Amino acid sequence: xxxxxxxxxxxxxxxxxxxxxxxxxxxxxxxxxxxxxxxxxxxxxxxxxxxxxxxxxxxxxxxxxxxxxxxxxxxxxxxxxxxxxxxxxxxxxxxxxxxxxxxxxxxxxxxxxxxxxxxxxxxxxxxxxxxxxxxxxxxxxxxxxxxxxxxxxxxxxxxxxxxxxxxxxxxxxxxxxxxxxxxxxxxxxxxxxxxxxxxxxxxxxxxxxxxxxxxxxxxxxxxxxxxxxxxxxxxxxxxxxxxxxxxxxxxxxxxxxxxxxxxxxxxxxxxxxxxxxxxxxxxxxxxxxxxxxxxxxxxxxxxxxxxxxxxxxxxxxxxxxxxxxxxxxxxxxxxxxxxxxxxxxxxxxxxx
Amino acid sequence: xxxxxxxxxxxxxxxxxxxxxxxxxxxxxxxxxxxxxxxxxxxxxxxxxxxxxxxxxxxxxxxxxxxxxxxxxxxxxxxxxxxxxxxxxxxxxxxxxxxxxxxxxxxxxxxxxxxxxxxxxxxxxxxxxxxxxxxxxxxxxxxxxxxxxxxxxxxxxxxxxxxxxxxxxxxxxxxxxxxxxxxxxxxxxxxxxxxxxxxxxxxxxxxxxxxxxxxxxxxxxxxxxxxxxxxxxxxxxxxxxxxxxxxxxxxxxxxxxxxxxxxxxxxxxxxxxxxxxxxxxxxxxxxxxxxxxxxxxxxxxxxxxxxxxxxxxxxxxxxxxxxxxxxxxxxxxxxxxxxxxxxxxxxxxxxxxxxxxxxxxxxxxxxxxxxxxxxxxxxxxxxxxxxxxxxxxxxxxxxxxxxxxxxxxxxxxxxxxxxxxxxxxxxxxxxxxxxxxxxxxxxxxxxxxxxxxxxxxxxxxxxxxxxxxxxxxxxxxxxxxxxxxxxxxxxxxxxxxxxxxxxxxxxxxxxxxxxxxxxxxxxxxxxxxxxxxxxxxxxxxxxxx
Numbered sequence: 057x058x059x060x061x062x063x064x065x066x067x068x069x070x071x072x073x074x075x076x077x078x079x080x081x082x083x084x085x086x087x088x089x090x091x092x093x094x095x096x097x098x099x100x101x102x103x104x105x106x107x108x109x110x111x112x113x114x115x116x117x118x119x120x121x122x123x124x125x126x127x128x129x130x131x132x133x134x135x136x137x138x139x140x141x142x143x144x145x146x147x148x149x150x151x152x153x154x155x156x157x158x159x160x161x162x163x164x165x166x167x168x169x170x171x172x173x174x175x176x177x178x179x180x181x182x183x184x185x186x187x188x189x190x191x192x193x194x195x196x197x198x199x200x201x202x203x204x205x206x207x208x209x210x211x212x213x214x215x216x217x218x219x220x221x222x223x224x225x226x227x228x229x230x231x232x233x234x235x236x237x238x239x240x241x242x243x244x245x246x247x248x249x250x251x252x253x254x255x256x257x258x259x260x261x262x263x264x265x266x267x268x269x270x271x272x273x274x275x276x277x278x279x280x281x282x283x284x285x286x287x288x289x290x291x292x293x294x295x296x297x298x299x300x301x302x303x304x305x306x307x308x309x310x311x312x313x314x315x316x317x318x319x320x321x322x323x324x325x326x327x328x329x330x331x332x333x334x335x336x337x338x339x340x341x342x343x344x345x346x347x348x349x350x351x352x353x354x355x356x357x358x359x360x361x362x363x364x365x366x367x368x369x370x371x372x373x374x375x376x377x378x379x380x381x382x383x384x385x386x387x388x389x390x391x392x393x394x395x396x397x398x399x400x401x402x403x404x405x406x407x408x
Numbered sequence: 409x410x411x412x413x414x415x416x417x418x419x420x421x422x423x424x425x426x427x428x429x430x431x432x433x434x435x436x437x438x439x440x441x442x443x444x445x446x447x448x449x450x451x452x453x454x455x456x457x458x459x460x461x462x463x464x465x466x467x468x469x470x471x472x473x474x475x476x477x478x479x480x481x482x483x484x485x486x487x488x489x490x491x492x493x494x495x496x497x498x499x500x501x502x503x504x505x506x507x508x509x510x511x512x513x514x515x516x517x518x519x520x521x522x523x524x525x526x527x528x529x530x531x532x533x534x535x536x537x538x539x540x541x542x543x544x545x546x547x548x549x550x551x552x553x554x555x556x557x558x559x560x561x562x563x564x565x566x567x568x569x570x571x572x573x574x575x576x577x578x579x580x581x582x583x584x585x586x587x588x589x590x591x592x593x594x595x596x597x598x599x600x601x602x603x604x605x606x607x608x609x610x611x612x613x614x615x616x617x618x619x620x621x622x623x624x625x626x627x628x629x630x631x632x633x634x635x636x637x638x639x640x641x642x643x644x645x646x647x648x649x650x651x652x653x654x655x656x657x658x659x660x661x662x663x664x665x666x667x668x669x670x671x672x673x674x675x676x677x678x679x680x681x682x683x684x685x686x687x688x689x690x691x692x693x694x695x696x697x698x699x700x701x702x703x704x705x706x707x708x709x710x711x712x713x714x715x716x717x718x719x720x721x722x723x724x725x726x727x728x729x730x731x732x733x734x735x736x737x738x739x740x741x742x743x744x745x746x747x748x749x750x751x752x753x754x755x756x757x758x759x760x761x762x763x764x765x766x767x768x769x770x771x772x773x774x775x776x777x778x779x780x781x782x783x784x785x786x787x788x789x790x791x792x793x794x795x796x797x798x799x800x801x802x803x804x805x806x807x808x809x810x811x812x813x814x815x816x817x818x819x820x821x822x823x824x825x826x827x828x829x830x831x832x833x834x835x836x837x838x839x840x841x842x843x844x845x846x847x848x849x850x851x852x853x854x855x856x857x858x859x860x861x862x863x864x865x866x867x868x869x870x871x872x873x874x875x876x877x878x879x880x881x882x883x884x885x886x887x888x889x890x891x892x893x894x895x896x897x898x899x900x901x902x903x904x905x906x907x908x909x910x911x912x913x914x915x916x917x918x919x920x921x922x923x924x925x926x927x928x929x930x931x932x933x934x935x936x937x938x939x940x941x942x943x944x945x946x947x948x949x950x951x952x953x
Contacts (some may be wrong), residue, residue: 089660184666404602
């Protein structure tokens, strides 16, 4: 360690020691520290009328603060909470919020401005000097501390009684484990739940907006529809958790435009169902460009080509959107032909 | 009780009530000794010393307004139907957290104001910490004995960011929920344990019904509690070390020149608290922030465009947006590098500033105390590193807002992303080189000023027709201030063979240190200060112009 230290004489002379703290500039020392410049009086120091003016300014600021607080209370009492006011150049805003904020701000600001003005104009502005003392303890203090410590350590016999030491460290190291164990019930183990969604064979695709099952004829070429599995309702207690995996994007592409063979097979006459949950970090993808069949995640701009197996064509997503295999039941409604074959949403260690 | 008081006042004669209270407290708390050391403590004056105060005061404002908000906020994810006074959302299903935030915003008088003060103060708090750290960094105030206080400040910044994140996630609105989902995706990317961490964090699958309550206790108790402790420790150390000061006449490394705490700083700093609070209150009155009613309650299958985190998380957002989507699949496992690398780089970017003081101390090998601040130009390499870091930060911030940049400036999102991908590497290097050159230029100008005086703008014609500009010699104060800085010499390893001709073993770390020292302090990295000889030669040789 000491080899890494720079010996004092190699270091540049430190400020304040180089020229001596205060020395008169002379031929030999043109850059010497001339010392603190003489104190210059402010107008308030020599003219009592100016000082009185400052006093009145400070008092005025404190008075304005008091009035503003009165204004705050008056606004609270008189202005309705749903009243709006036109404030140029902001526009129509909540009158109560504006009035309360401005009066509170004024009341506080004036206290501050008064105090600062008082300090700047009326309190002494003569600079004073404090000496610094080294942070490090002098050697004799250090010696005493080291000796005390050695004495204490010796009296504890910790070094000599190895059995006590070892078992104590063992006990101290083990007891925090209880705290860690207690965290176990923060949540269930993942198991394979991330691999499954609410989709099953025969579940109808329900339009998210109308809450009606989708017919193949409802989906026109170029459209984008969001769907959920039948039976999943907003009032369900686990709706949020379910929809975080089940949400679908339904689009219809001319079958000739579909480049990916499996995509075409899993579609119904060009109607394709993809997971709406981005494979990057799980945002719902919601921007669809019907001419190019590109879907863009608005969070991190991962772009997927929905005509080509939803492969990633730009952005940080690591793999294509999972596709749901769909068909049409006897009544002409779109239905799932099974669950997703791979996990939806962001990738994780066990995904594989 | 009254007889006791009478006895005491009689025995003390006519001591004023204030003094008697102080005596009482001194007998129990020892306040006189404390006051002796601190009441007239000297603080130097400079506008940049005010930045830390902004942080302290916004922190206090956040605590005050935060306590108020807890009186009305319900940290619960139970679904309820909205029946408040904001018409567009009536009948909507939402969590109690969102519902109560709506209640605070629309049905509690002044609730919206306190909410907005709380959020604005949080933004200013973190911005203040970064600017304050820039001041400390660029002036070298982190040097011995203040390295530990630098770490305290750094921890406050990091904890402040996470307190902010957990805070703006609490209303469970569409925007913040998107941010929480992003966090969940990032946690999932952690190799081996990611899925488990996510399930423990959310009590099962995302979003579940637990995270608001969990974030709540972290946001209002755990993190602010640690931060309060750190703030107190930070301030104690500021008092203990005494404040740094800039070089100038009468100011040395062994003194501190300024105004006393009582009364000047009591009034100025105390007053400044009210100034900061007042400004934040007016901002909250006129500038809307986090309008959750416009976003609506969180639904995992809904999102809006232009989703952005609060600004201080923007650089992590940038990291995640520009990263290519690398994924490695092997033996039934997935290594999600596209998300995991940003997750690892994110703390590394921050840790870089935490460790810098120790690196510089190692390179200079200087173990002395430093209380005189450097001007940034006089430490070009350090200043270069600082600006390079800021450039990286800004580039990533741009990356985090690449969609906003693209839509506002009508640029291609792909082009913006590619620009950021390249600039993340090229920007800091360029910034380092340019900054260093600017610093050297400024050092040259200082040297010029010392040797030749100040340019007055007065043109004089000499008898033989030559025009010259009159230079006015600097005052003694200026001469001293401009030459006060220290200049290190590059470290030498010393000869490889000792006096007996035996090869000495030189450690790799020693070589590295010498190399770094050379990079920091060679002639390309600093302009030698004007010497007394140079000054004398010029001032006597040509005389004064």
